[in-house]
């Protein structure tokens with residue numbers, strides 16, 4: 001499969017005519033052939049209209065059909081092999097190992113969603129039996145299940161060209177829910193997006209589904225994305241990217257004549273709290289792991305640990321020294337794009353030139369173009385309390401060490417932080433009392449709490465939570481990774497006193513789909 005510069009609208013691959021863009025190799029500083037054609041507003045309309053046309057048949061596909069489609073899409077993705085890996089490496093500067101790992105995880109996630117669809121728990125099938133004899137009012141027969149919302153628009157992320165992009169968790173969970181998907185490819189990995197889009201497009205055809213189940217649009221400079229969110233056929237949006245971009249789309253979704261939810265994952269610094277027992281006994285080890293995790297992927301990870309907090313006392317100097325010592329050996333590496341590189345340097349410069357934070361260590365100086373130099377800053381908790389922007393995200397290989405004066409100040413600082421994807425406690429048994437005080441505060445700030453572990457990976461499974469209070473995401477009730485990500489694209493519907501002949505299969509008395517259901521408050525085995 002060759003990269004052609006075309007987008008996929010249903011079963012048709014065609015070149016957009018609203019302008020041209022090229023992908024960019026951040027290591028070489030050169031554009032990559034071929035040109036990509038930007039979608040016109042008519043293309044957006046066509047993709048969304050097709051998605052709406054596909055919705056009725058797709059939402060009624062059997063669990064087997066939908067599961068088989070997801071597995072076929074995953075297999076087609078894996079079959080792209082070296083063509084995909086080479087293209088993704090050239091478009092992002094990420095290592096081939098990283099790209100292979102992302103691809104394997106993306107395929108595994110698709111396959112997990114095939115199981116999710118087949119198990120059917122996502123339907124939440126629930127029956128409340130009638131009681132005609134109840135007085136003063138007879139009790140009705142109530143039957144509830146969840147059904148898909150409708151076509152979903154997905155905005156791929158710049159920093160994970162495969163795992164959070166065209167075939168990522170947003171797409172996989174929406175398709176699993178029974179929602180057709182229209183993806184807006186991210187400009188920093190256009191060829192990668194085209195290849196992955198064609199793998200899904202092929203799976204749609206191979207499984208004899210309606211062509212509108214999947215489309216991929218090429219856009220640049222907001223126009224395509226805005227038209228996508230505005231289109232009346234679109235019923236929900238999945239987004240990963242910047243806070244400004246995410247919130248612009250949240251506002252846009254809310255301002256439509258028929259408002260829609262925009263599930264945006266945006267920004268997080270993922271604080272690590274080193275409690276006194278851990279600080280005393282293993283500061284060098286914690287520092288080494290922190291530096292390794294904060295610089296992995298040149299720090300361009302939503303789960304990058306970007307903040308380390310400790311109370312001044314025994315071990316603090318050691319922690320600071322070990323952070324500086326470890327970081328000084330970290331090589332500068334190529335960042336994903338000129339935009340991300342410029343943003344990172346702007347943020348780092350602001351911290352460096354600020355009156356309150358001090359640069360305590362730098363990695364080796366950059367030698368090549370777009371290489372991000374690692375850096376750690378130190379600031380007192382009192383300064384962060386006075387100027388909360390000091391605790392903001394620096395998207396790249398930089399982090400901040402925050403020095404607290406006391407346990408109370410540590411808790412006050414934690415309570416002042418913005419919402420986060422993760423928060424981690426590093427502790428020993430002697431730290432349990434402080435941990436007990438901290439955990440309720442952490443619960444109010446994040447959706448994922450880790451113990452003695454750094455955050456920058458996410459295990460994709462049934463209990464996975466990748467979300468958090470604003471601004472980590474726009475809606476802390478949901479996760480964008482893991483089996484329950486499907487919940488974002490479903491809504492409950494209740495049938496009251498419907499004749500048995502009209503009930504959907506999930507709610508019929510003989511349980512033809514063999515679902516686990518709740519009947520009169522008790523779990524009913526299939």
Ligand code: NAP
Pocket residue numbers: 155156157158159184185186187219220221222223224225226240241242243244245246248249265266267268301302303339340343344395
């Ligand atoms: P972005 O600028 O928010 O763009 C993400 C996607 O959304 C792109 O496809 C972009 O399309 C589209 N978009 C953004 N704003 C839009 C708007 N107002 N209307 C319509 N479409 C819009 O994010 P990015 O390019 O991935 O990275 C930029 C910065 O975001 C980074 O420097 C970093 O600070 C942050 N970031 C954070 C995370 C995280 O997980 N915390 C992940 C990635 C990026 P166009 O480019 O065509 O406009």
